[in-house]
Amino acid sequence: MKRTLPGVRVALTLMALLGVSLVGCSSEDVAPTPAGGSVDVQFDVAVPASTPCSATVEVVGNDPALGGGKSPGLALKRDVDGHFRGSGTFTVGKVLTYNFVLTHPSAQEPIAFHSYMVENRRNIQRQWTVSKWSVAPDPEHLPTLFVVDVPASTPANSEIWLSGNQESLGNWNGAGVQLAQSYSSERSYVTCLEFSPGTNLEFKATRGSWDSVEKDAQGGEINNRFHRVDAPSTVAAQVGSWRDLVPEEPRPDTLTGNIKYHEVDGSAYGLKNRQLIVWLPSNYDTDTNAHYPVLYMHDGQNLMNVKTSAFGVEWGVDETAQQLVEAGQIEPIIIVGIYNTVDRVLEYTQMPSPPRDGGKADDYGRLLVETIKPLIDSTYRTKPEPEYTGLAGSSLGGLVSMYLGLTHGDTFTRLGVISPSVWWASRDIVSRVNALSDKKPLRIWLDIGTEELGSDADNQETVDDTRLLRDALIAKGWVLDGDLKYLEAEGGRHNEASWRARMDQILKYLYPAH
Incomplete structure (x- = not known):
């Protein structure tokens, strides 16, 4: 039976002022609990949709299960419908006085005061609705x-x-x-x-x-x-x-052209082993006197084959290169895809970016220069000189391409810096360009999509970061539309489909037909 206690009218007035209303309480009418026994009471609190994600809701009151009048009390758990729910065990007939407390990382807000005599029923559910909190929602979060x-x-x-x-x-x-x-x-x-x-x-x-x-x-x-x-x-x-x-339909092989594979041991550099995929131009086996420039590309499993791609979408590098070579729009080249490993972030970054680890780009660069390139040059008819050797990748692969161009300009002189993660380590790559004592002999493709990331603000920040890199290069002597090509791809996203859409432009700039 509900009992009206002194102060309840005051509590109800406070509830009204704070926007809290009792919308109902329900219980299951089964055999009553013996006198002096205990029952479970479930608290069900509907909260505003604007309730911060970091917040917790507690029931703090005069029972040990409610914290004995001090926080922490009975913690309620956010449920799938946005309600906060939790249950405690209480003695039948005890009068509970309690309030809901909204807990932020740095503050607690008392919401309302309630009084309830524990009923002689089982499976009791108390339902409340908080129409608003006493703190205003943050419109930016x-x-x-x-x-x-x-x-x-x-x-x-x-x-x-x-x-x-x-x-x-x-x-x-x-x-x-x-x-x-x-x-x-x-x-x-x-x-x-x-x-x-x-x-x-x-x-x-x-x-x-x-x-x-x-x-x-x-x-x-x-x-x-x-x-x-x-x-x-x-x-x-x-x-x-x-x-x-579930049984998965095997992904199709979507390779085009003359494809070869190699295994590479990375242990000498403290790196994991990996596979190389090599695309050869269609005349490679017939024109045995020809030698070819080489473009090395990161994230090799995503470049040419749906079967090995991380997300079931490939760059189409093999099809694009073959079409351009056959049309005479680029010179015949060899393309080497270097598979990534689970240490991709470590290997593609020149330093940590707290709280993220990183900083193995120098080791990865040595693997490329000292092991992978000699393997390719000794196996295939390449033009091994730096002026014929390129390096390209996207995202962190774009970042490491730019970094290795700066640190290994005596090996790689044609760079595809595609959707680069300029933000890494507080735009450290821009600082490195600014610190150059002289211009490097690099031909650079630099691009960014206008819708790379999820929000308009993030998209703009990503474009702005890439413009900073562009401007730093120009300040050091690179000539826009000369040895530096810059593109903001309208509607471009941070994914393989977008990179595939501009792969022909990248190849035509880096390896134009003579």
């Missing part, structure tokens, strides 16, 4: 609640992750942010992340790696999930199946 429902085939105790195009989503590393299991459903998982207005999110669910990425119910590939952040919102995703749990 919009909470986005991700709710992922998994199929019944999902193994027990699985970890569910999201991976996507934002740093908080791991920048497509396969395991960006782990979700928590729902309070109310064992097949639902939830996490909350905050983004700036205008952010375009792309993501997929995984069980911790791309080997266990989500697929549709029939086991087919799905497109990236997309959501534009314009307001606090909930994004729901239903996983059909998992890659490692």
